[in-house]
Amino acid sequence: MARMTMIEAIRSAMDVCMERDERVVVYGEDVGYFGGVFRCTQGLQKKYGKHRCFDSPINESGIVGTAIGMAVYGLRPCVEIQFADYMYPAYDQLTQEAARIRYRSNNDFTVPMTVRMPTGGGIFGGQTHSQSPEALFAHVCGLKTVIPSNPYDAKGLLIAAIEDDDPVIFLEPKRLYNGPFDGHYDQPVTPWKKHPLGEVPDGHYVEPLGKAAIRREGEDVTVLAYGTMVHVAEAAAKETGVDAEIIDLRTIVPLDFEAIEASVRKTGRCVIVHEATRTCGFGAELMAVVQEGCFYHLEAPVIRVTGWDTPYPHAHEWTYFPGPARVGAALKKVMEG
Amino acid sequence: MARMTMIEAIRSAMDVCMERDERVVVYGEDVGYFGGVFRCTQGLQKKYGKHRCFDSPINESGIVGTAIGMAVYGLRPCVEIQFADYMYPAYDQLTQEAARIRYRSNNDFTVPMTVRMPTGGGIFGGQTHSQSPEALFAHVCGLKTVIPSNPYDAKGLLIAAIEDDDPVIFLEPKRLYNGPFDGHYDQPVTPWKKHPLGEVPDGHYVEPLGKAAIRREGEDVTVLAYGTMVHVAEAAAKETGVDAEIIDLRTIVPLDFEAIEASVRKTGRCVIVHEATRTCGFGAELMAVVQEGCFYHLEAPVIRVTGWDTPYPHAHEWTYFPGPARVGAALKKVMEG
Amino acid sequence: MNDVAPLSLYVPEPEFRPGDEPDFSGVKIPQAGSVRRPEIDVDPEEIHDLAYSIIRVMNREGEAVGPWAGYLDDDEALKGLRDMMTVRAYDARMLTAQRQGKTSFYMLSLGEEAIACAFQRALSPGDMNFPTYRQQGLLITAGYPILDMMNQVYSNSKDPVAGRQLPVMYTSKKHGFFTISGNLATQFVQAVGWAMASAIRGDTKIAAGWIGDGSTAESDFHAALVFASTYRAPVVLNIVNNQWAISTYQGIARGRAATFAARGLGFGLPSLRVDGNDYLAVYAVAKWAVERARRGHGPTLIEYVTYRVGPHSTSDDPSAYRPQKESDAWPLGDPVERLKNYLIRKGVWSEERHAQAKAQIESEIAQLQKEAEKNGTLHSGPKPPPRRMFEDVYKEMPLHLVRQRQEAGV
Amino acid sequence: MNDVAPLSLYVPEPEFRPGDEPDFSGVKIPQAGSVRRPEIDVDPEEIHDLAYSIIRVMNREGEAVGPWAGYLDDDEALKGLRDMMTVRAYDARMLTAQRQGKTSFYMLSLGEEAIACAFQRALSPGDMNFPTYRQQGLLITAGYPILDMMNQVYSNSKDPVAGRQLPVMYTSKKHGFFTISGNLATQFVQAVGWAMASAIRGDTKIAAGWIGDGSTAESDFHAALVFASTYRAPVVLNIVNNQWAISTYQGIARGRAATFAARGLGFGLPSLRVDGNDYLAVYAVAKWAVERARRGHGPTLIEYVTYRVGPHSTSDDPSAYRPQKESDAWPLGDPVERLKNYLIRKGVWSEERHAQAKAQIESEIAQLQKEAEKNGTLHSGPKPPPRRMFEDVYKEMPLHLVRQRQEAGV
């Protein structure tokens, strides 16, 4: 057991997998010698050699396309896209190839590949370093999509992803890399060192894909969140005094329907929070899931608190970001409904 | 006035625009001499010259990327992606460039571009000639997305799209090109000639983007649909006898909230139909919109009838396709709820 | 700038359109045997000329001449002839089956058979092709059961891909044939990744990527060349230039370049151009590139010059965009005829034996077709079970798909 | 295959890493004046050699020599010097401002100033650049107000893009400067489209695309070359090879090719390589390509050989991946120093006047900075109104955004 940042936890997951399984290779832009712009792969090239951890050309389609080829060969590539905002050139390979190869070949070929990418805003990265494209993966059958909210989960889920036999999109909320940011941008962030979920076992362990975690039990309202928004929701619950049950989805596909349905049936109310733009975001799907599974239990309209349907604006980051004030207001409103 | 197929109506829209405005140019794979694999651009090269209607290399990113450059210059390109399934290589240019240029340049540069693409299944095209990716556009702010269901609308909406000052995705349900297919694949399809909406004025007219059309007024349940599903819903209503109000959304972004909300508040019930895969499809957003706007009017859970979360299977096209039987079952179920 | 003339858009056009008399006498075809054969470890910068010529082995008299000749013995050449004849017979049958409404779609490789058939013979077991939809010759040469190909084309109850895929979208890991994608060019870079994996693991297997002339315009073509060049991946990158991409002639993708092979020069790749209708030349060049890759000298780009004799697919009608007689006028001849003539000239084959072989192959194919149709065709007879459509989206079916399958009642 | 050795993955590595003594004596630098200058309508296939050399004008003595010399008079050269000095002073200030926390991010063009500054002088009004984030020299040379650049960097109340964009993401149609994208390479193909539009309309304007060495690996680079080659678009395609892409040296993008310019050969494009730190050479080559495009002879690909002296951005620390002294060892010298020496040698400039000019420019910039800061900096002072974030997503605000703006209370 050690206290780790999320960066260290992610690095440790790759380290453990590379150590245990020679088929695991890691590459991406600036990933090799330098260790990645967020330093997630630091030291891996030195430890495992240039042929297992290396720099790639700047071509996201090439990164994912070659990783598919490697996975088909029998390796387990774990590649990095420098920012989720830069995955679009690889979108064809991810959604029309990786996601389809098992199906279209009737299991003849499979793609055990993990694609890591930093996601979300809150670092003044402007519209091309802040996006949360999870809905664009969720809509595509054949992909699994994971979004951890803390170092413990990040490591366990990343190991699960690398060991998974299907392609997994692994979105890392970059605002959480160094601490459990709760949206209070004007206050210092506690480091992960001081957070219980910063306790990370050294060796191998797995958090299963598709299982949500209840971060806070409550009776009044269910909050569905993932990534950074889990911490924002915790802050909002605390500050408003609303007895919220906060569910950290962790994996959005496959989704933990049972956890969601059980909670909403209990509380009768639901607030959904994500940072991505609203229209057709994953919150829309959650709205549908809740409505389909819990209609007769709902006592008030479900509320979405999300990023606005605008690009992420540099100067107005905190107007865009769904912070504790907005989530808190939704909690109060849903209690009135 | 003339009776036209949807192909002819679409061609006529481009013809009218090219005739009126020299800035309109049309290109794409096989679009020039041959007139497009669905023949939508037939004759345009001959009439307007090779510099205004031409074949492009097979590079969707290049087609859209050059069209953006042309639009920025001051032209009004209307380009074709041969199948919506092949727009993925252009997804970066569409979503990160076209959709963002007005915003990021504060109106200094704009992209009055239309991107046409055949969408949807029902032609035994298998998983790469049948997709309905509208949700992937709807989630991206800055794009407008149009899906006509008949020749009259197709022409009026396409003219509106070409004349619009923002980038517009124009999805053409290929199963409707030649007739109002209602999902009864084992019965002959009436040609558009025999359908009132096959009546298409010859010259210039515009159907505004963002306005839904009520295809059938009804009291029992609101059906939200677009494209091919409008006709399927009509068949289902007829066959079940449920007095459905069928709303043809026509444009999914911007969405006609007023029409949706007014209808659902009236009927108290809602069925949403689309051909795309379910999870995070545009139906999810519609679920959310209905729930947010009409919660206290709803008398039963809203039901989604959609394509399954699988690729579009060649042999089992009709198991995948949300046909009149499935829509009819949903209509009956929502009436029981 | 008042003296500057207005610009105008240049749009390349094929020389001949319907109604024109095609005349390819202007096309420069180097003499068979005239192109040098470098060592397999040659520095790519020293052979730029090979990207602008055409390697040919069989001359008009049906002799094999020059430095690329002599790489194939008679038995192998006879096998090659049989492979090509089988592909052609199979294609003809499936085309008819589609025309009869027994399936939705089909794609011929008519006129291009030499390329895939000869290439496959240059590979070793364990090597992996990343093909397009026009390389049925790879599968047939590798010995994949034609019955299974038919079952796939019919999407019937024995379809190896459970009715999920459009006809001709074959897959067979065992036969070194990667599952075909409907999306162009994606497989080209995947081939490079596969080859990189082989190198990472210290294996000796190599990969082959396949792409059409039109599809070289796709961006993944670039991705493939970048990664292949940087990591010197053991891969052979094959461009089949059959002159057409649906209705679009090759000049639209090639642009101002003289050849498609030239695309490789800017990546420091050996870039060879070969007569794709010359089985012996294709084999010799393929073998060269395969050996180069396997011996650790890295990737090769090869352009096969050929002609798409048939329509693009059964959905296409080429008479709308090119002269009907264009394929007859095409100067590189028919690959089957050429190899046949070579073998006859060598005295190991005859017109009679050829006619016999043809009849025999055709009847075998007809027999197989009957068998396949017992398993069903697209619109009649047994089908794969519908629940199969919900399987293999993931290794294990997640809850939402279980629920949807129940909802679908299958 | 028992005799076949196991394959291994080749991964290119830069020659020098932190701790190494950089030594570029092995890099071949052709003598100034030694590369021929073809006519602007030359057949691209005849000048392949220009893709493998380096066009240089200023020799070590500070003389302008050879066929590419003599295209710029002294006044223009003096203006060029001032442009470069202004860019450098501006960069220095903004770097400091970022380090002081006044904004989030900044990107220098230190050491590369000659390229953008000289290129812009070769353009005519109405021409359009599609730049990357390291071509501030284009804007400054075109006379865009530095105050507005600062306002943009500060995202303040006078920010021309309303606080929406990361610092350095300038835009100015009026100054022929397309809005910069955060996504690499996308603009390269847009430039080609813009140029095609100019040709479609019978205009005489041309476009210029810009891309970094690392970004040539992106697929849109290929799209750009394909479309430019096919339609002979009036566009100049500029590759700024500053040796680094963040921490990744140029060999990872270039692979086995000798140069980036060589990438153009396979498209039949004239492909030139030029000393990017030689203002006179950049200008002469740019002018050649601009004229070629404007006279209807189509696109040119140019590789500028230079060196990124500063960090990639303020988020980067190059000492982690390259020797600190590498930029000193870089053999092409400093563009400002070189042009200064040339002008001094010509007798139209002096060390004193240079020192004076430098001081004057720096104080002007400092003055402007003060003014800009009155309009606010990222974290303090006036900001653009928050409701602006909901505007211009579309020309007219759709209902859902109106509702969201109300919900946001702005």
Ligand SMILES: Cc1ncc(C[n+]2csc(CCOP(=O)(O)OP(=O)(O)O)c2C)c(N)n1
């Ligand atoms: C990404 C993508 N864009 C477009 C298509 C439609 N399409 C299918 S085949 C084809 C032509 C390909 O021509 P070429 O590469 O020359 O191969 P050939 O058919 O001649 O063998 C096109 C445009 C596609 N399948 N995928």
Ligand SMILES: Cc1ncc(C[n+]2csc(CCOP(=O)(O)OP(=O)(O)O)c2C)c(N)n1
């Ligand atoms: C599509 C995309 N992928 C990755 C990035 C992250 N990124 C920003 S700059 C850069 C390096 C670019 O290097 P180069 O093209 O050589 O330009 P330079 O910075 O040297 O001017 C990278 C990888 C990005 N902005 N966009």
Ligand SMILES: [Mg+2]
């Ligand atoms: Mg072709």
Ligand SMILES: [Mg+2]
């Ligand atoms: Mg660089």
